């Protein structure tokens with residue numbers, strides 16, 4: 293089983309990660325990880341931080357001559373922000389008083405982890421809550437999960453995501469219209485979806501919507517507000533039989549939902565037609581089964597590739613919603629947690645709409661869930677051993 297841990301504060305010296313349980317003999321490169329790290333930094337609506345960070349993960353262990361050894365893979369990504377004078381995080385972590393001249397933050401932003409953080413950890417300054425809850429951490433998460441992504445790709449499993457809605461702008465019929473657009477692309481594998489989406493500054497496959505989404509982001513930025521939206525991730529090449537119905541915590545859809553809801557600012561997830569299926573009746577929701585070319589197939593894929601917690605062999609379709617960014621230039625009401633006085637929210641550098649960047653994060657966390665479901669069925673200690681089991 294692949295596990296990963298990340299450590300690091302948003303403005304601390306570096307992000308650190310350990311990915312453990314990767315079979316031996318998998319070819320992996322820092323360049324392939326760098327590709328997804330660079331994708332995570334791009335997208336219309338991003339804030340100033342992404343313009344100067346140059347995220348690249350360096351392997352510190354577990355890799356030899358471009359292949360995994362089976363040992364834990366440690367990685368680091370430096371934070372350029374740490375070197376800056378306004379870093380707000382001590383330069384020497386164990387030295388008392390270093391950075392104490394920085395003014396304490398006592399005015400929490402609704403929607404961020406500010407108030408819940410100080411209440412839970414009894415901080416007298418919101419800063420440590422900001423630092424660790426920040427989605428800066430997702431840079432290392434993407435790096436850790438990119439290893440699972442390379443594992444899946446080795447077995448022909450591809451992942452690709454795109455944006456289907458930003459605020460009030462999105463596909464009219466988000467299921468049918470998106471299927472028409474994405475369906476023909478899947479014969480080339482799901483990576484063609486992200487490659488095409490990456491050409492759009494908001495990672496949307498539709499040119500007209502791209503323009504409208506950009507305009508909306510410009511409008512909300514000018515107003516000092518923020519935006520979220522909807523996304524979709526598709527996985528092709530996934531074999532049937534991953535996951536199980538025998539117990540709640542073995543259902544593949546349940547595991548995917550946990551990974552998505554564990555990602556900053558994600559407020560909902562659905563598999564296939566999801567919420568929409570609750571509005572329709574049975575005959576037009578369930579996917580009819582046919583037998584063709586010596587195989588069981590489904591005429592449609594409204595269930596999004598999972599039935600009974602088990603993959604069907606159809607493309608996996610995961611969709612979700614990201615809420616608008618909590619930090620906004622135009623303030624809303626809050627309360628100083630020390631003085632208990634009513635206050636306007638304070639502003640600090642922020643994304644306006646991080647959804648185009650977040651797509652890469654959700655693609656990545658799904659990769660590790662799937663790699664583990666794959667390993668559970670076909671697992672072994674080396675890629676060679678897994679190849680034998682898979683080809684059987």
Ligand SMILES: Cc1cc2nc3c(=O)[nH]c(=O)nc-3n(C[C@H](O)[C@H](O)[C@H](O)COP(=O)(O)O)c2cc1C
Nearest residue numbers: 404405425426427556557618619642643646649650
């Ligand atoms: C890629 C990405 C970038 C984000 N950028 C910001 C940001 O610049 N400013 C901000 O206030 N929140 C940002 N967020 C959202 C916060 O990290 C998130 O709302 C906060 O950690 C509270 O967690 P919750 O929304 O899951 O409750 C971002 C989230 C993601 C996934």
Ligand SMILES: C=C(O[C@@H]1CC(C(=O)O)=C[C@@H](OP(=O)(O)O)[C@H]1O)C(=O)O
Nearest residue numbers: 302339341425426427428431641642643
């Ligand atoms: C640094 C990243 O995202 C950050 C996520 C984030 C938040 O509150 O989640 C707040 C901002 O941090 P800063 O105040 O340092 O600009 C974003 O830039 C990143 O994605 O690498």
